[in-house]
Amino acid sequence: xxxxxxxxxxxxxxxxxxxxxxxxxxxxxxxxxxxxxxxxxxxxxxxxxxxxxxxxxxxxxxxxxxxxxxxxxxxxxxxxxxxxxxxxxxxxxxxxxxxxxxxxxxxxxxxxxx
Amino acid sequence: xxxxxxxxxxxxxxxxxxxxxxxxxxxxxxxxxxxxxxxxxxxxxxxxxxxxxxxxxxxxxxxxxxxxxxxxxxxxxxxxxxxxxxxxxxxxxxxxxxxxxxxxxxxxxxxx
Numbered sequence: 001x002x003x004x005x006x007x008x009x010x011x012x013x014x015x016x017x018x019x020x021x022x023x024x025x026x027x028x029x030x031x032x033x034x035x036x037x038x039x040x041x042x043x044x045x046x047x048x049x050x051x052x053x054x055x056x057x058x059x060x061x062x063x064x065x066x067x068x069x070x071x072x073x074x075x076x077x078x079x080x081x082x083x084x085x086x087x088x089x090x091x092x093x094x095x096x097x098x099x100x101x102x103x104x105x106x107x108x109x110x111x112x113x114x
Numbered sequence: 115x116x117x118x119x120x121x122x123x124x125x126x127x128x129x130x131x132x133x134x135x136x137x138x139x140x141x142x143x144x145x146x147x148x149x150x151x152x153x154x155x156x157x158x159x160x161x162x163x164x165x166x167x168x169x170x171x172x173x174x175x176x177x178x179x180x181x182x183x184x185x186x187x188x189x190x191x192x193x194x195x196x197x198x199x200x201x202x203x204x205x206x207x208x209x210x211x212x213x214x215x216x217x218x219x220x221x222x223x224x225x226x
Binding site: 033035041042043044045048056091093098099100102103104105106107108 | 144145147149155156157158159162164202204206213214215216217218219
């Protein structure tokens with residue numbers, strides 16, 4: 001298996017623009033997680049899905065953030081409109097279980113909002 | 115909510131010296147996981163501890179889970195340049211719905 005695949009790897013955009021990050025989890029993994037990593041706040045869980053259904057979105061910072069999982073092999077994290085404070089590395093991860101199994105992380109999407 | 119604290123934030127060691135990072139939770143954990151992230155990379159799973167007082171070893175790495183299941187440590191013996199990176203602990207309080215809570219990590223810097 002190719003592992004968790006994220007795109008784009010790097011995104012530079014201007015404030016106010018819409019940003020869409022994409023993730024393909026490992027086949028057979030029922031759980032998909034979106035994390036944000038910054039120096040100040042570390043790794044923060046934004047939202048996670050079980051069988052394509054959002055289970056916990058309490059980490060989503062604002063209404064500007066939304067996430068979808070239309071099928072078992074694809075998820076998106078959208079920021080609209082983007083702001084400079086959204087600059088971070090966004091990781092997608094998948095696993096067989098929510099808290100008791102290994103999390104497999106993608107290589108991340110580094111977002112810079114100017 | 116659950117909080118997971120890690121110390122130290124940064125650790126500089128000479129190559130060959132030992133290294134230890136500590137993880138403390140505000141709540142009792144059902145399990146704890148450790149991850150390593152190389153500079154510019156993504157977190158990679160190292161191990162999971164489940165039992166009170168559990169000790170596991172992976173070559174030069176020793177992982178411990180406290181008796182009260184509220185703390186954990188990772189010890190590296192005789193560090194090598196390949197050990198450079200950030201080590202994260204991640205805890206689960208057993209609530210089932212919250213996902214793992216990550217500590218902020220310990221950045222290990224090795225001077226040759």
